[in-house]
Amino acid sequence: MPKLQSLVKALAYRFGYTIKKVQVPAAAARAAAASGGSALAAAGIRAALHKNDPYAGFDHTGFDFDPAGWGSESAAFAELIREQGDALELIVEVGTWKGGSALEMARALDAEGNTKAGILCIDTWLGALEFWGDLDDPSRYGALELKNGYPSVYYQFLANVCHAGQQSRITPFPQTSATAALWLAQRGVRAGLIYIDGSHEEGDVYADLVAYGDLVAEGGKIFGDDWTWDGVRMAVQRYAKEQNRTVRHVADKWVIDRPA
Ligand SMILES: C[S@@+](CC[C@H](N)C(=O)[O-])C[C@H]1O[C@@H](n2cnc3c(N)ncnc32)[C@H](O)[C@@H]1O
Structure with a gap:
């Protein structure tokens, strides 16, 4: 069966098609449905990502x-957290x-x-x-804190979480948004809220919306920052139109709701 699958993929690729949608394993999809949305809840995700406490x-x-x-x-x-209840x-x-x-x-x-x-x-x-x-x-390049040419800002993030005592709440996933979305999709994860604030380039924002839009639980929301950035605004408008959804604004954030 895997041989047949890879043959079909190779043939499709040869003719200019790629398989875009991640196939969620049937067991993960069933578990997601049974748990009311998230096959792996927050604690399960932490355990699946980190063998040792980060x-x-x-x-x-x-x-x-x-x-x-x-x-x-x-x-x-x-406000959005309150809306989710x-x-x-x-x-x-x-x-x-x-x-x-x-x-x-x-x-x-907490509140x-x-x-x-x-x-x-x-x-x-x-x-x-x-x-x-x-x-x-100083706020961007400087704050990356390059050490021997490689950014070390992750440790400032980690320290901030510790200073605030939020270690049990916050789990780091040091990965590209694309790979992380595949990881989550393969495990049938659904989230009530997904905040998009990574790359602000139009193509990247659109790719994040496509990849993470499918991971929003029913009744949940995908939302983000920087509506005034052309790339962000155009990507969000394109995605909303394709999904037949409207974009609303809460304070400085754009929000797209997924119907319950
Ligand atoms: C504008 S900052 C996020 C600001 C943050 N939300 C805050 O409250 O200050 C953008 C972040 O996205 C990350 N980023 C950019 N492109 C990414 C990608 N393709 N995958 C993962 N992270 C990315 C950057 O490393 C950076 O830390």
């Missing part, structure tokens, strides 16, 4: 608390940087008394295109 043995005391980012103190996070079990964030928005969402979950929901932070921690354009920009 915070264990990490000394955060040498770092100041510095979650400086963009759009991370928005009132939209608390007690059913909210998982938030996926694409583009975390130093953790500003993830920590804001963690605070909002709602939601102890079960986890936040999965997907980021390469290598910066986006605009981070590599100006070597004199």
Whole structure:
């Protein structure tokens, strides 16, 4: 059977087609349906990703608390979390940087008394295109904190989570958004909220929307930052039109709801 599948794929590829949709294994899809949306809830995702606790043995005391980012103190996070109510079990964030928005969402979950929901932070921690354009920009290139030519901002993120005491809530997934989406799709994961704030290039944002749009639980939302960026706005409008959905705005965030 695998041989036949690879033959079909090879033939399709030969004629210019690629298989775009990830086939969710039947067992994962059944588990997702049975659990009301998420085959792997937050704790299961942490266990499946990290054999060892990512915070264990990490000394955060040498770092100041510095979650400086963009759009991370928005009132939209608390409002959207409130809209999801007690059913909210998982938030996926694409583009975390130093953790500003993830920590804001963690605070909002605390305020709602939601102890079960986890936040999965997907980021390469290598910066986006605009981070590599100006070597004199302290908030982007400078904050990447290159060590021997390789960014180390991940450790500032980790330290911020520890300073805020949110280690049990926040799980890092250091990966590209594309690969992380495949990982989640293969396990039948569905999230009540998915925050898109990774690359701001039109093609990348559109690809994130296509990949993560399918991972939103029924009644959930995909939302994001930077509506004023042309690339973001055009990608969101294109995706919403194709899905026959409307884009609404909550504070500074764009939001697309998935019907229940
Ligand atoms: C604008 S910052 C995120 C800001 C953050 N949400 C905050 O509150 O400050 C964008 C982040 O997306 C990450 N990123 C860009 N492209 C990515 C990709 N293809 N996959 C994973 N992460 C990516 C960058 O490393 C960067 O940390």
